[in-house]
Structures are given as structure tokens and as C-alpha cells.
Amino acid sequence: MLDTLVIPLLKIVVLLNAILISVTFMVLMERKVIAWAQSRLGPMRVGPYGVLQAIVDPIKLILKEDITPVKADKMLFSLAPILSLVPALVAFAVVPFGGDELFYVADINVGLLFFLSVTSIGVYGIILAGWASNSKYPLLASLRASAQLISYEIAVTMTLVSVILTSGTLSMVGIVEAQLADGVWYGFIQPVAFVLVMIGALAETNRVPFDLPEAETELTGGFHTEYSGMRFSLFFLAEYANIIVISAVTALLFFGGWLRPFPNVEALAFLDIIPGWIWLFGKIFLFLYLFMWIRATLPRYRYDQLMRIGWKLLIPIALANIVVTGIVKVLV
Amino acid sequence: METFEQYVPILLFVLVATGFALFTLIVSALVSSSKYNKVKLEPYECGIEPETDARDRYSVRYYLIAMLFVIFDVETVFMFPWAVIMDELALFGLIEMLVFIFILVLGYVYAWRKGALEWV
Numbered sequence: 001m002l003d004t005l006v007i008p009l010l011k012i013v014v015l016l017n018a019i020l021i022s023v024t025f026m027v028l029m030e031r032k033v034i035a036w037a038q039s040r041l042g043p044m045r046v047g048p049y050g051v052l053q054a055i056v057d058p059i060k061l062i063l064k065e066d067i068t069p070v071k072a073d074k075m076l077f078s079l080a081p082i083l084s085l086v087p088a089l090v091a092f093a094v095v096p097f098g099g100d101e102l103f104y105v106a107d108i109n110v111g112l113l114f115f116l117s118v119t120s121i122g123v124y125g126i127i128l129a130g131w132a133s134n135s136k137y138p139l140l141a142s143l144r145a146s147a148q149l150i151s152y153e154i155a156v157t158m159t160l161v162s163v164i165l166t167s168g169t170l171s172m173v174g175i176v177e178a179q180l181a182d183g184v185w186y187g188f189i190q191p192v193a194f195v196l197v198m199i200g201a202l203a204e205t206n207r208v209p210f211d212l213p214e215a216e217t218e219l220t221g222g223f224h225t226e227y228s229g230m231r232f233s234l235f236f237l238a239e240y241a242n243i244i245v246i247s248a249v250t251a252l253l254f255f256g257g258w259l260r261p262f263p264n265v266e267a268l269a270f271l272d273i274i275p276g277w278i279w280l281f282g283k284i285f286l287f288l289y290l291f292m293w294i295r296a297t298l299p300r301y302r303y304d305q306l307m308r309i310g311w312k313l314l315i316p317i318a319l320a321n322i323v324v325t326g327i328v329k330v331l332v
Numbered sequence: 333m334e335t336f337e338q339y340v341p342i343l344l345f346v347l348v349a350t351g352f353a354l355f356t357l358i359v360s361a362l363v364s365s366s367k368y369n370k371v372k373l374e375p376y377e378c379g380i381e382p383e384t385d386a387r388d389r390y391s392v393r394y395y396l397i398a399m400l401f402v403i404f405d406v407e408t409v410f411m412f413p414w415a416v417i418m419d420e421l422a423l424f425g426l427i428e429m430l431v432f433i434f435i436l437v438l439g440y441v442y443a444w445r446k447g448a449l450e451w452v
Binding site (some may be wrong): 061 | 368
């Protein structure tokens, strides 16, 4: 009873709180990073250097008016944000923050597959949001968003096959342990896969340069144009939770998770003083910063360019990567 | 049963996450302000009154992309078990998978030549 229910429940509550707090501060960080990239100061009013903005914003969103348009499908309109948020949060269940059982909620033997499946349920939230709104911009945006998400999902799934070939396991903990056994981060063995997954991650989370679903010059607010108040916040939360979980998984698969740099070099053993979860958090933080940096730097793709990259560039490279990895693995 | 028990925490997570989403919606509904009027509840169309229904015909391309997705994603999922036990299958598994990927590429080239991957 204690082992099967209470302890996992405690871990889940702690993790959920950590995610929520991370998201609020990540929004602040994003505003700051983009402001600095544009020679502005960003939020400065609330608290020292605007730090308390992260606490004030959620309170404001809870107090905001929540509108359901008259033409909207009431049931689906409320269901969509929940359907978008829950998979984004549940994906964290298989993300280990350390090798010890204390640091993960569940280490299932199909962890990576579970992660891919659960994150793709989020597409239903987007489609339903656009459909239930019964308004033109959200409908167009949700069609675009779902076409984009499923296109890049193929490329990402195919790319991950070559990572699994290298590790020989689907368990997240297993993949990091395989990197320890091989003595090298898979980012060095699979650089092509790493680049493909990074591009795919940008597209899967609707980030610049692939933020077509929210191209405000064409589609006003994207698929959540009709949403306001708390239901809008749930979409927002889902989006940022997705960015964090994808950063975490990229760090686990390609950057050794909680391993120190060069885990096979004895001379660097003094780095083990720093606990594993700090290494992992540092790596996740770097990826989050990379996402923001890209957003501040790059312009947006056109929709046909986006689809061309997904279908005609990423998929052939991913397939070639699988073939090369397989051949190298058998011959060497 | 050993493997099934690993999924109990995940089920718990689903319940907690859903509960959190519902809880915030209910709390927000209780404390938020609400001043409705007819215009505010109209579908948003940049200030213009909507003339037609939003659920109109849309490009068939989206449907095509969805069908291609189902085909390619199912084929990709076939590679997962192979990739996990690649060490045991060795050369035999590799050749089998190369044949599989060759057939997949044939379908891909066909879709490309037919123009299914063109957007405009």
C-alpha cells in the first residue's frame, strides 16, 4: 500500500508542483532573454528585476474572465484544454531525474515509446480546440497545427529508432545507463539524430521558426484565439510543460542525462561531487535557453517550406541514419 | 503482474493531472469576474460580424497528410522491436530490416512522385 500508492503519489505531487513553478519562471525567463536579445530590459516593475512577475501572472490569469463563445461546442470547448494539458504533464512520469528509484515516478521498459505516444495525444486537444471554437481562425490554425505536428512526429519517431539501436533499450533509465556503459554521450555517436530531434522538438512544440500555428500576422491567436482566462492558461501551461519535457528527454537521450561530461575519463572523476540531478537540470536549462535564443534570432518559415522540410528532408535523413546505424552496429 | 504494477504510478499521475486541471478551472470559475454581453460572445473575426459558418470546406491536403502519417507512423513503430533486440538478431535482422526499409522507401518515392508531399 505504502510502496504502491503513497510514495508514488508524493513524488507526483512534488513533481507537479516543480513543473508548475518551472513554467511560471520559464515565462519570465523567456521574456527576459528575448528582451535582452532586443536591447530591452523586460519586466522590471514587480519585485527586484521583475522576479515576482512569475507569481503575479498566474494569479492574474485565475482572476480573468473566462468566455465561452455562443457558437462554440460547450462540452468540447472545455474538454480541449484539459486534453492538451494532461498528456503534457503525464509525459513527465517516465522522465527520470536520476538513476535511483527516488528520482523517477515510473521506469517502464517501453519508456521512450510511452513518451512518444502520450505527447502525441496533445494533438487531439489542439484539433478539438479549433473545432469546438466554431470560429475561422482557430479552425484554420488547428488544421495547420495538427498537420505540422503529425508530419514532424514521423521524423522524430524514425530518428529515435537509431538511438534505440545504439542503446538497445527503450527504458529511459536504461538508455542513460547504456551511455555510462559505452562511456560516451549519444550526442557524440548520433550527431545527425541529435540535430534532427532538436529540429523536430522545435516543430512539435510550435516554437519559432516553426510557430505557424500561432502565426499572429495571419491567424491572430492561433487555435486558442477564442480562449480566455483559465482555459487559455491551461493551453499555455501545456505548451511550456511540453518544452520542458522535450528538453529533458533530449538531455537524457543525447547528453547523458545525469552523467557528468566524459563519464569514461577517470581524470574528471572529481566532477562526481556535483549530484546527478544538478547535471541534468543544468542540461535542461541549457536546452530551454537554446529554445529562447532561437526564438529571439530566427524568422518564421512559410507553411509550404515547413512541410517540405518535414517530409522531404528530415524523413530521408532519418531513414538513412537508421540504415547506417544498423550496418555499423552489425559490422563493427 | 510485475510489469503491470509499474503502470500504477502512471495511472495515478493521469488522475492527479486531470484533477489539477479540473480544480484550477473550478477555482477560476468561482473567483473570476464575469460581465457578459452579446458582442463579447460572438466568434472573433477581427471586429467584423461573422457572415458565414466557420465549418466550411478546407484543403484536401490536410486529409492526405493525415493518411500518409498513419501509414508512415505504423511502419516506423514496426522498427522499434527490431531496434531493441538488434544485438540478438545480428546480420539476419539487419537484412530483414533493410528489405522492410526498401519497401517503405518505394512507397515514399511513389508518394513523392505522385506529388502527395507537395504543399502548393
